[in-house]
Structure formats: C-alpha cells, structure tokens
Ligand code: GDP
C-alpha cells in the first residue's frame with residue numbers, strides 16, 4: 001500500500017487520543033490505497049463506512065490505546081474483506097475428492113498441485129493422486145512426474161496424445177481402485193485467457209464434476225491477477241483461489257481485490273518454490289502484512305496481548321532501579337543508554353501513552369550527551385534537590401555545560417515528569433486499570 005497510508009498509520013498508532021479528524025484522515029488514505037489497488041468502488045465504500053463507525057465508536061475511544069485500536073479496526077476490516085476466517089478444503093461424501101487446478105501458464109498450477117498433495121498427506125494424512133492433464137507440453141507432464149517422484153506420490157498420465165477429459169475420468173477410476181482419497185488434476189494454461197482453453201476446462205469440469213476448482217493466480221501480477229480471476233471465475237465458477245508467489249509480493253493488492261471482486265475465498269498461499277511452501281491463507285496475517293511495517297505490526301500485537309508478565313517485571317525492575325536524583329541519574333547514565341530510548345520503553349507499556357507528559361520523555365542519544373554535561377555542571381546539592389535551581393543557577397549551569405537555559409529547563413521538566421511517571425507506575429494502587437500489568 002501507499003507510503004502515505006503507512007505514514008498515517010505510524011502517526012496514529014502512538015496516539016493517546018484519537019479525534020474524528022484523525023480517523024477521517026486515516027480512512028481517506030485507506031480508501032485511496034484500496035482504490036489504487038483496484039478494489040471495487042462499492043466494496044471500498046462499505047469498508048470505509050464500517051471502519052469509521054467502529055473507529056469513532058466507544059470500542060476505540062474508551063480503550064487505553066485508541067491509536068492502536070484504530071489500526072486494529074482497520075486490520076480486522078481488511079481481514080474481513082479478504083474473507084475473514086480461513087476456509088477449508090472440501091471432502092467428498094464418496095471418495096475420492098476431486099480437485100481441479102486451473103490458471104494461466106506460469107501461475108504455479110503444477111507446483112501447487114505438488115504442494116497441495118504434500119500438504120494433504122502431511123497435515124491431513126490423505127492419500128492423494130496427481131493427474132497430468134496438461135497435454136500440450138511434454139515438459140508439463142515430466143514436471144509433474146518429477147514432483148511425484150520427489151514426493152513419492154503416484155502421477156496419472158496418458159501422455160500427450162490423450163484427451164484431457166479422458167485422462168481426468170480414467171484417473172478418477174484408477175484412484176477409486178487404488179483407494180486414493182484425493183485426486184488433483186493439473187490442467188493446461190495459456191499465457192492469456194483463451195476461448196479454446198476455457199472450453200476445454202469447462203468440458204473437464206462438466207465431465208468429472210470436481211469438488212473444488214482452484215484457481216491459481218500469481219500475486220506478483222497485481223491487478224492482472226484480479227482480471228484473470230474475474231474471467232476464470234465467470235467461466236468456471238471456481239470454488240477457491242490459490243495465491244502464489246506471495247513471498248515476492250509486497251503490496252498485497254491482488255489479495256485484497258480478488259476476494260472482493262470475485263467473492264471467492266483465497267484458500268492457500270504459495271510462499272516459495274519448495275514443496276512445503278504452501279500455507280493456508282490467513283486473511284488476518286495478510287491484513288497485517290498489507291498494513292506492513294514490522295513496528296506497527298508489533299504495536300498492534302502489543303495492543304492485543306498486553307505486555308507479558310515477565311517483560312513487565314523486567315521493565316519494572318529497570319525503572320525502579322533508576323534512582324530519583326540527578327546524581328544517580330548521572331552515575332547510571334550508561335545503564336540508561338543501554339536501556340534504549342526511554343520513550344520507547346515506556347511506550348511498550350499498555351496505557352502508557354495515555355499518561356501525561358509522554359512528549360517530554362524523549363531521550364535520544366544525542367540528547368544524552370547534553371544531559372550528561374548539564375548534570376555535570378550542577379552542584380551536588382542541585383543534583384539531589386533540583387528545586388533549588390533558580391534562574392541564575394540555570395544560567396550558570398547552561399554556561400558551564402555549553403548548553404542553553406531552555407535546554408536546562410527541558411531537562412528539569414523531563415526529570416520531573418519522569419519522577420511522576422515512575423511514581424504512578426510503581427505505586428501499588430494506581431494504574432489498576434485493565435491492561436496495566438504493573439503492580
Ligand atoms: P504453471 O505453468 O501454472 O504450471 O506454473 P508452474 O507450477 O510451472 O510454476 C511456474 C514457476 O513459478 C516455477 O518456476 C515455480 O517454481 C514458480 N512458483 C510457483 N509457486 C511459487 C511460489 O509460491 N513462490 C515462488 N517464489 N515461486 C513459485
């Protein structure tokens with residue numbers, strides 16, 4: 001999705017308070033990104049409406065982390081758009097279950113036929129048989145036979161002379177005899193949608209009456225994939241989609257639109273060339289991926305799971321061990337540096353960004369050397385009892401540390417805020433709100 005959307009997401013994620021304006025800005029970006037990805041106009045409109053309703057609703061505004069909750073809503077609605085809960089594979093009342101693979105040449109049909117068989121056997125303990133019904137290229141049959149060898153699974157083939165409809169029917173008979181419970185038919189593809197090919201596929205379909213017709217599409221082809229899906233579905237009424245090469249697709253446009261445009265579920269995702277790289281398609285994971293950005297994703301996860309107990313304890317100890325005088329602060333400067341940016345640490349705590357003073361807590365490395373110099377220019381008394389630092393002392397400290405009075409002021413303010421916050425976090429009664437893991 002667009003960079004702009006990602007920026008908006010980043011901006012909103014950390015917000016302790018979300019305004020209607022924020023939500024509007026966010027949904028506008030989502031809308032543009034989806035339209036850019038060619039998602040149907042009406043689908044986008046409905047989606048945005050739902051996001052707005054939920055994002056401006058109580059669910060979000062009353063939560064501890066509204067910014068993150070808004071993203072969560074977007075994520076959930078995107079997942080819903082891609083089909084919500086992942087779909088299952090059909091099981092015929094009378095075995096074998098017949099699966100027909102269709103799609104353009106190069107989409108990954110043959111590879112996916114092998115992968116699917118592998119998955120069915122490994123994960124579901126099934127006994128699949130592969131069928132080579134792509135008779136136009138000898139190499140296609142060889143390719144499937146090689147896969148069958150690698151997997152140690154039978155491949156049914158009648159060579160290149162036979163009719164694909166006959167091949168499919170005879171394969172099913174054989175499968176019955178040999179008690180195979182799944183038959184996966186690899187069909188021919190063309191580079192483009194082609195009437196002859198469609199006719200042939202329709203014939204096979206009518207003749208064998210498959211339990212599933214899986215359309216294999218290359219996610220890297222983006223919007224073309226959507227168009228291809230639309231025409232295949234019109235002519236063959238597919239039951240599900242396999243998105244291949246998702247390992248190389250960073251945009252997720254195809255994933256979003258295919259479901260929205262065809263209404264057919266994406267059932268599997270190809271994640272690489274290897275035979276074990278086929279996964280059930282998880283709309284929620286895909287939504288996370290589309291929203292991209294590891295950092296945002298991890299924030300969402302944090303919003304969902306809260307910080308775990310152990311982490312919370314560790315952090316608490318770290319915070320507690322920071323003593324409250326500048327003196328100690330100086331001594332522990334290295335420790336502070338090792339902790340990483342203070343604001344980041346505090347941000348990780350659920351509900352933290354609702355606390356006042358967050359903005360003043362940012363301590364980055366560059367600032368740290370100034371901080372160090374300022375504290376070094378303080379007298380012992382000033383370090384322990386900063387309240388004695390009046391205007392003239394501030395001037396002296398600024399001069400001594402090569403900083404400015406406003407920098408000194410900022411540090412003093414930060415320090416006050418930090419102390420307040422630590423008190424809130426470590427005092428036993430406060431912060432008992434839901435989601436706060438601190439005692
Ligand atoms: P077909 O013409 O539809 O049968 O396509 P093939 O199964 O022959 O695959 C075409 C190419 O795409 C091959 O080089 C496959 O290794 C590759 N391929 C298939 N699925 C995936 C996938 O999920 N990820 C990646 N990276 N490559 C894939």
Ligand code: MG
Pocket residue numbers: 106109110111134140
């Ligand atoms: Mg093939």
